[in-house]
Amino acid sequence: MIYEDLGYNNELEQYRNEQGLDSFEMGRVVSEHKERYVVKTPTNEYDSELIGNLRFTAESRHDFPAVGDWVAFSEYDEGKALIHAIYPRSSVIERQAVGKSGQVQIIAANIDCGIIVQSVNRDFNINRLERYLTICYASNVEPIILLSKIDLITAVELETLLNQIAERIKDVSVIAISNESDAGLDQLAALINKGKTYCLLGSSGVGKSTLLNKLSGKELMSTGAISESIDRGKHVTSYRELIVLENGGILIDNPGMREVGITDTASGLEMTFDGIMEYAENCRFKDCTHQHEKGCAILEAVENGEIDANTYANFQKMHREKTHFESTVQEKKSKDKSFGKMVKNVKKQRKQDKF
Incomplete structure (x- = not known):
């Protein structure tokens, strides 16, 4: 087995050289168990964990490795390794x-x-x-x-x-x-x-x-x-x-998934329901919600039987989920920003009180 058999390509090699990661070994995450990762190379597998800096600077789940990721790591004991960096993801x-x-x-x-x-x-x-x-x-x-x-x-x-x-x-x-x-x-x-x-x-x-x-x-x-x-x-x-x-x-x-919740996947919805989106171009209003507006080309197509009613209902349900997810994320960002500002003001006040 060689690295290409694991999915390694020229883009990853270019990133490795540009970021000075050639002093580390490289491998692919094949499984994850509560922030411990099995990293595979063509010749071995390593029980791995993140270095402290990666763990403490992570802002979201995207900053942690996932199954399928390529990582830079160093072996510190036989079969045990530390992950120093995560390579860019293609998807x-x-x-x-x-x-x-x-x-x-x-x-x-x-x-x-x-x-x-x-x-x-x-x-x-x-x-x-x-x-x-x-x-x-x-x-x-x-x-x-x-x-x-x-x-x-x-x-x-x-x-x-x-x-x-x-x-x-x-x-x-x-x-x-x-x-x-x-x-x-x-x-x-x-x-x-x-x-x-x-x-x-x-x-x-x-x-x-x-x-x-x-x-x-x-x-x-x-x-x-x-x-x-x-x-x-x-x-x-x-x-x-x-x-x-x-x-x-x-x-x-993968483990079986009972729920498949939609995130901020506008492009995904457009491609899945491209037949519906083609009609949207003929709606009277550019900001049409395709729910109740007069002159909505999609609603007219549903009424005429040109768009399957069940397909339209599923599109609307998933679009609502997407919108709700986006608003929830934005609300969370606003709260985090307000909290960060409060902490900053407290630190500033404490510094002034010392003088």
Whole structure:
């Protein structure tokens, strides 16, 4: 294995030289456990932690390493290392942190392609597919839709689901697979290229870990048995992990996500709902909210059946989430600024009192 097999490229090498990081070793974060990181090189893996300066100067979650990041590190003991710097990210897949208003959770960094996995039984939900597409587009990550467990339905039922996707989602590859019969796996494997990084996205129990084992040809991840009561696999992945496949592809498995909250992803929404946004250009008012205005081209298209009503409803819901997230972030920034100003004034007053 060489560094390019892990996704290393000329842009990262240029940054390394420009920033004087050539005195450190370089590696990629393959897993994270409570601010401890496993960093992989072509020859070894290191249990790593941040140097104090990185930890204490971090202003947000973006300043900490994430799975998929490239880092500069130094080994201080056998198999143990200190992380000194994080290389620039080419992409970051993120969502709203669950239960934490205005905060972001990084799913993975430096991703080339997001593989959105939905099982064809109870997990299938086009609204959720559009959410995953939005976070992929916002991160400049190419999406692929993977329908799993097709052995559980008939060919006619599968064709119906594929038609439903085609009606609402355009220009995205859709592959139907079965981990039981291996149907469709060759088609997926053909899309995985050496040195490129792919992130598995989806809910619990849709077969992501089983898929990873199939693609690698090894039992890399534990898998759960099918639960008869809910007709789905039991969720077993509890943390993100980066795996290098024998064919050279790089795959990141993720814990199942029940919630896919939208952040400030304007570009992602526009790309996911580009069919809707084309109509927006013909709205009477430039600041049209597309909710109640007279002369709104989008509302007219919904009424005329030119835009699917469910697609429009999902677009509006996600747009409201985006707007709320942005306002929450701005409110938090204002509070932080006010608090910082107060601390500064207190320090200034204390200094004056000494004299």
